[in-house]
Amino acid sequence: MTEKKPLLGFIGQGFIGKNYSDDFEQRGYTVIRYSLEEPYQANKEHIRECDIVFIAVPAPTVPTGKKRGDGHPEVHFDGSTIREVIGLAREGAIVVIKSTIEPGTTELLQAHYADKLILHSPEFLLETTAAQDAKHPERNIIGIPKDTKEYREAAERVIALLPKAPYTLICDARTAELIKYANNAFLFIKIVFANIFYELAKENGIDWEVLREAIGSDPRIGPSHLDLHLKDDPPGVMRRRGAGRSCFIKDFAELSELYAKTFPEDKHAIMVLRGFEYKNSELLRAADRYINLLEGVYGPDTGKK
Ligand SMILES: NC(=O)c1ccc[n+]([C@@H]2O[C@H](COP(=O)([O-])OP(=O)(O)OC[C@H]3O[C@@H](n4cnc5c(N)ncnc54)[C@H](O)[C@@H]3O)[C@@H](O)[C@H]2O)c1
Incomplete structure (x- = not known):
C-alpha cells in the first residue's frame, strides 16, 4: 500500500x-x-x-x-x-x-x-x-x-x-539557522577580498584576471565570487564592485550584529566584521549599485564618504 x-x-x-x-x-x-x-x-x-x-x-x-x-x-x-x-x-x-x-x-x-x-x-x-x-x-x-x-x-x-x-x-535549529548566515558571510568576504586585491593589482600594473585565475585554481579557495565582471560588462570593465543582491547585505549585517551582541568586548573581531561592512558599503556606493538595499538595512548614510 x-x-x-x-x-x-x-x-x-x-x-x-x-x-x-x-x-x-x-x-x-x-x-x-x-x-x-x-x-x-x-x-x-x-x-x-x-x-x-x-x-x-x-x-x-x-x-x-x-x-x-x-x-x-x-x-x-x-x-x-x-x-x-x-x-x-x-x-x-x-x-x-x-x-x-x-x-x-x-x-x-x-x-x-x-x-x-x-x-x-x-x-x-x-x-x-x-x-x-x-x-x-x-x-x-x-x-x-x-x-x-x-x-x-x-x-x-x-x-x-x-x-x-x-x-x-x-x-538543532540554531545550527541550521547559523549555517546560512555563515555561508553567505564567507562569500561576502570573498567578494570584498576580490575587490580589494583588484585595486591593489591595478595600482601595481598587475593583471587582475591572471591573478584571479591563479588564486581560484587553488582547490581550497575555488573560482567562485572572485569574478568582478557582470554579464553585460564591455571588455576590461568590471562593475561587480561589492557584495549586493537581496541576501548578502542583510545577512552579513545580521551576523555582525549577532557577534557584537554576543561578544561586546571582542573589539578586534567586531572591527574586522565592521571593516568588511564599511568597505562593501563604500564599494556599492561608488558603483551606485544596490543603494536601496543598503539603506534598507543600515539607514541613509552608510558608505557615504
Ligand atoms: N532569493 C534567494 O536567492 C534566496 C536564497 C536563500 C534564502 N532566501 C531567503 O528566503 C526568504 C524569501 O526569499 P525570496 O527570494 O523567495 O522572496 P521574494 O521577495 O522573492 O518573495 C517573497 C514572497 O513572500 C510573499 N509575502 C510577503 N509578505 C507576505 C505576507 N504577509 N503574507 C503572505 N505572503 C507574503 C510575497 O508576496 C512574495 O510572494 C528571505 O528570507 C530570503 O533571505 C532567498
Missing part, C-alpha cells in the same frame, strides 16, 4: 516559493499557494487544510535608528511576517521555514505556537538559476527546535518530500 501524499501549503511565491511549489507539483503533490500576489491571495484560509506548510516570505534586517558604541548603525532582525503567517497553519501541522532567520528564531516561534511542529530548512538557491536549483538542491538541512523522536520523525518526513540532495543533515 502506498501512503497518501500530504497536502502541501507554500506561503510566499517569490524565488523560493514559486520554484519549490512548481517542483512539488511536477512530482505529483498538490500545493496550496498563498502570497500577496494574485491569484494566490485568495488561498489564505485554505492554508489551514494543509498537512505541511512551507514558508518563504521576507525576513529583513532593518536599522533600529540608533548607533552602537563604535558609531556603527544598529540593526535588528524583523521576523514579524513569518510570525504572522505561521498562525495560518492548523493545529498539528508541520511548518517548515525556508526564509533565512536569526539564530534562536525557530525556538521562539515554537514556544509561541506550541500546537504546531516548527522546523527550519535554510535555502541555498540562486536567483539566476532558481528553478533548476529548487529541483536539484545541493543540501537538504533541517533544524529542529527540540531533540525528540517527534521532531526527528517530522524532519525525516520533510526530507523525504524534498528533491534529493547529495548532502543531508538534521541538526
Whole structure:
C-alpha cells in the first residue's frame, strides 16, 4: 500500500516559493499557494487544510535608528511576517521555514505556537538559476527546535518530500539557522577580498584576471565570487564592485550584529566584521549599485564618504 501524499501549503511565491511549489507539483503533490500576489491571495484560509506548510516570505534586517558604541548603525532582525503567517497553519501541522532567520528564531516561534511542529530548512538557491536549483538542491538541512523522536520523525518526513540532495543533515535549529548566515558571510568576504586585491593589482600594473585565475585554481579557495565582471560588462570593465543582491547585505549585517551582541568586548573581531561592512558599503556606493538595499538595512548614510 502506498501512503497518501500530504497536502502541501507554500506561503510566499517569490524565488523560493514559486520554484519549490512548481517542483512539488511536477512530482505529483498538490500545493496550496498563498502570497500577496494574485491569484494566490485568495488561498489564505485554505492554508489551514494543509498537512505541511512551507514558508518563504521576507525576513529583513532593518536599522533600529540608533548607533552602537563604535558609531556603527544598529540593526535588528524583523521576523514579524513569518510570525504572522505561521498562525495560518492548523493545529498539528508541520511548518517548515525556508526564509533565512536569526539564530534562536525557530525556538521562539515554537514556544509561541506550541500546537504546531516548527522546523527550519535554510535555502541555498540562486536567483539566476532558481528553478533548476529548487529541483536539484545541493543540501537538504533541517533544524529542529527540540531533540525528540517527534521532531526527528517530522524532519525525516520533510526530507523525504524534498528533491534529493547529495548532502543531508538534521541538526538543532540554531545550527541550521547559523549555517546560512555563515555561508553567505564567507562569500561576502570573498567578494570584498576580490575587490580589494583588484585595486591593489591595478595600482601595481598587475593583471587582475591572471591573478584571479591563479588564486581560484587553488582547490581550497575555488573560482567562485572572485569574478568582478557582470554579464553585460564591455571588455576590461568590471562593475561587480561589492557584495549586493537581496541576501548578502542583510545577512552579513545580521551576523555582525549577532557577534557584537554576543561578544561586546571582542573589539578586534567586531572591527574586522565592521571593516568588511564599511568597505562593501563604500564599494556599492561608488558603483551606485544596490543603494536601496543598503539603506534598507543600515539607514541613509552608510558608505557615504
Ligand atoms: N532569493 C534567494 O536567492 C534566496 C536564497 C536563500 C534564502 N532566501 C531567503 O528566503 C526568504 C524569501 O526569499 P525570496 O527570494 O523567495 O522572496 P521574494 O521577495 O522573492 O518573495 C517573497 C514572497 O513572500 C510573499 N509575502 C510577503 N509578505 C507576505 C505576507 N504577509 N503574507 C503572505 N505572503 C507574503 C510575497 O508576496 C512574495 O510572494 C528571505 O528570507 C530570503 O533571505 C532567498
